Amino acid sequence: MIEVRGLTKHYGSTVAVDDLTFSVKPGIVTGFLGPNGAGKSTTMRMILGLDRPTAGTATVKGVPYGQLHDPLRVVGSLLDAKWVHPNRSARNHLKWMAAANGLPRTRVEEVLGLVGLADVADKRAGGFSLGMSQRLGIAGALLGDPEVLLFDEPVNGLDPEGIVWIRKFMQHLASEGRTVLVSSHLLSEMALTAQNLVVIGRGKLISDSSVREFVDFATDTTVRVRGPRLEEIERCLRDGGLGVRVEPADPIHPPHLVVSGATTDQVGDLLAARSLALHELAGQSGSLEDAFMKLTGDTVEYHGADADAMLGHLPPDRQPPGGPPEAGRHAAHGQDVEREVR
Incomplete structure (x- = not known):
């Protein structure tokens, strides 16, 4: 187990x-x-004794x-995949x-086999791609x-096959009873890999909870409804006291309704009582990205121009399919949209 108590670094x-x-x-x-700049790498370095805390403790x-x-x-630990001497082979390192x-x-041959580098073990590390260097670092x-493992951006430079491999490998290591701490900016991957989250901003703790608790706390749960008599479905739901938003067709979805303040069971029972057929009834929870952006937005050190606003000012011949994004589309679609946060 890793214990961090009152850890401070000036x-x-x-x-x-x-x-x-x-x-x-x-x-x-x-x-x-x-x-970026939240203090993740500094915290990991203090856990590993590479930096001395100004106050507090970090124990393993x-x-x-x-x-x-x-x-x-x-x-x-893996903090920097490129720290290996470039003229030394993977095996000799x-x-x-x-x-x-x-x-x-x-043990050298065992770990080379585990990370898939056995066939290139005698090649110079300086000629490795970033993905191969990550595997060597792992x-x-x-x-x-070891019983405790710390990884800083371990999927950086890996191809899709490598990302899936490291995800399953970390989960396997944890299933053996090991302590596994992983820092990453790839939120869609973290949503699939981690069970618990420690989230910080400007050096302060924002959340220490399960992934589900973190997402549920920061985002709303809605129900997407689609059927052949959409106007009648909308009236029925409004008569039932539910909040309903009409969503027109877009490049991903046909016209549908987004219902708030109800579960799929409640919506389904209400419409069944009116004999209204459904083509889709799906719960939508917020994404890890939505929750992260909402809870850490005030702690971001550098803000770029708003991407949706930039797209809205593009000339018609350079607009993406379906036109510029509508305000709030990412939040409305929940897990339908994921992107990498840098």
């Missing part, structure tokens, strides 16, 4: 981490989220990292790490077969 007058407290439990993948299995005996057997930490050479983190 760089001169800049407060990078501000009285941060959270726990990372074994047996699940914990996502570590926050905008009850003690600071610097007091661990055989630390590589307890904690594995891992052999050097094993020798320095009293680990058997047989191999180094696994070398001591």
Whole structure:
């Protein structure tokens, strides 16, 4: 387990981490989220003893990292995939790490196989793609077969197959009872990978909860309804006291209704009583992206121009299919739209 208590880090007058407290439990993948500059990397470095806290503590299995005996057997980490000497082969890099930490050479071949680098193990690390360097970094983190693992942007540079592989691999590691902390900006992937989230902004804790709790707290749940007699369906739902919004056709959906303040069961029963046929009845919960943007928007250090407004000012021949995005479309469609937040 990782325990962070009142952790604070000042760089001169800049407060990078501000009285941060959270726990990372074994047996699940914990996502570590926050905008750029939120203090995620600084926090991970303090957990690993690479930076000294101004105040507070960060412990692994009850003690600071610097007091661990055989630390590589307890904690594995990937913070920078490109720190490997470029002229050293992947195999020799891992052999050097094993020798320095009293680990058997047989473990080198095991981890090379685990991360899919066995066939290129004798090639120079300097010639590796970013994705291959990430795999080598993961191999180094696994070398001591540790109980605790920290990964900073582990899917960076991986192709889709590699992203799916690392997702399943991390979940497998957690299922073995290990403690797994993963920092990432790829929110759609975090929604599939993590069970718990620690979210920070400007060095302060915003949330420490399950993914579902985080999304439910910050977003609304609605029901999408579609049928052949849409106007009658709308009247029925309004007569039943429900909030209804009419959504016209767009490139993704035909005309439909969005109902708030009710479950799919309630909507279905109400329409069945009027013998109104349905072609679609689907619950829509908010996405992790929606929740993240809502709860961290005030902590973003640098804001770019509004993308929807920029698209709205494009000439007609450069508009995307269906015209400029309508205000609130992302929030209305919930998990139908996901994008990478940088």
